[in-house]
């Protein structure tokens with residue numbers, strides 16, 4: 001019984017990310033002129049995409065979203081301030097979200113977000129991977 005509870009806790013801590021799912025990591029560095037209010041709004045905006053983004057059939061497809069502020073203390077942050085991890089079922093859902101191929105269907109809600117945030121950031125790092133191990 002204790003063991004099962006422990007497993008459940010571990011699973012919750014890892015957001016139950018499964019092998020094959022795709023982790024989309026995004027880091028923002030903001031312009032000097034960007035205010036704390038704007039930064040917070042953008043952070044909330046990205047996390048809220050989990051509930052706002054849908055496929056053409058109206059179904060939500062972002063499995064998990066989390067955000068926070070850089071606080072490692074190791075001085076390898078390169079000035080990046082906010083970090084995000086979005087979990088997708090697979091690379092196809094990520095491709096729909098990112099929308100590089102404009103002849104295929106893509107997420108317009110995310111495009112609106114990109115338009116807004118691109119005016120406030122000076123650098124962005126994106127690193128995606130399919131989960132191989134966990």
Ligand SMILES: *[C@@H]1O[C@H](CO)[C@@H](O)[C@H](O)[C@H]1NC(C)=O
Pocket residue numbers: 101102103104105
């Ligand atoms: C873009 O999407 C279209 C329609 O789904 C597809 O036919 C085409 O091969 C895609 N192009 C690239 C470069 O992936």
